Amino acid sequence: MARTPPHPEVSQFGLQQVLEALVDPVRRSIVTQLDASGEDIKCGDFDIPVSKSTATHHFNVLREAGLIRQYYVGTSRMNTLRRADMDEAFPGLLDALTTSRARATPPPSG
Amino acid sequence: MARTPPHPEVSQFGLQQVLEALVDPVRRSIVTQLDASGEDIKCGDFDIPVSKSTATHHFNVLREAGLIRQYYVGTSRMNTLRRADMDEAFPGLLDALTTSRARATPPPSG
Secondary structure, eight states, X not given: OTTSOOOOOGGGOOHHHHHHHHTSHHHHHHHHHXXXXXXXXXXXXXXXXXXXXXXXXXXXXXHHHTSEEEEEETTEXXXXXXXXXXXXXSTTHHHHHSSHHHHTSOOOOO | OTTSOOOOOGGGXXXXXXXXXXXXXXXXXXXXXXXXXXXXXXXXXXXXSSOHHHHHHHHHHHHHHTSEEEEEETTEEEEEEOXXXXXXXXXXXXXXXXXXXXXTSOOOOX
């Protein structure tokens, strides 16, 4: 349990921090993949074109903004989309970013 | 008419560019003020804590992303929120950013 990183409560979510997290296309792709999967995803199982250390940075930014919850299963760090919490704080925001045209934004090239 | 600056069509709107425009708190404040007013607003009449030249930059970024339409009345540059166009391109996005809690984000301090 001591290994579980800290997570903000819904009342602590800030729109500025959430938008700064979501403006990055790799981070938006992580959110979109979690939304599309409907299940938790291991850090190593995302389809993102960045190194492991860069990915870790992106996961931290998403977690600190309140977009994802992270927990360990053995040595795997798992990621949950905090959709209900985000919907409570900023209704409609995640929906707007995960609809068809928004999803169709070309993936980052590198 | 020659003085009317260029504007993208709805089909040219890109989510990345729109989010990069909206991640800035001053630019988000311009959008929120236009949304709250329900009327077009002169560049000089916004309540934003930046110099005129910085404001001009922010208006350009918003116009190029498709968020506002600009036109002249005499020597005044007027701004219209392109809400219908944004709602067509990214349904729910502007709504999510102009609801009560999103609006309650503290204004930028400088």
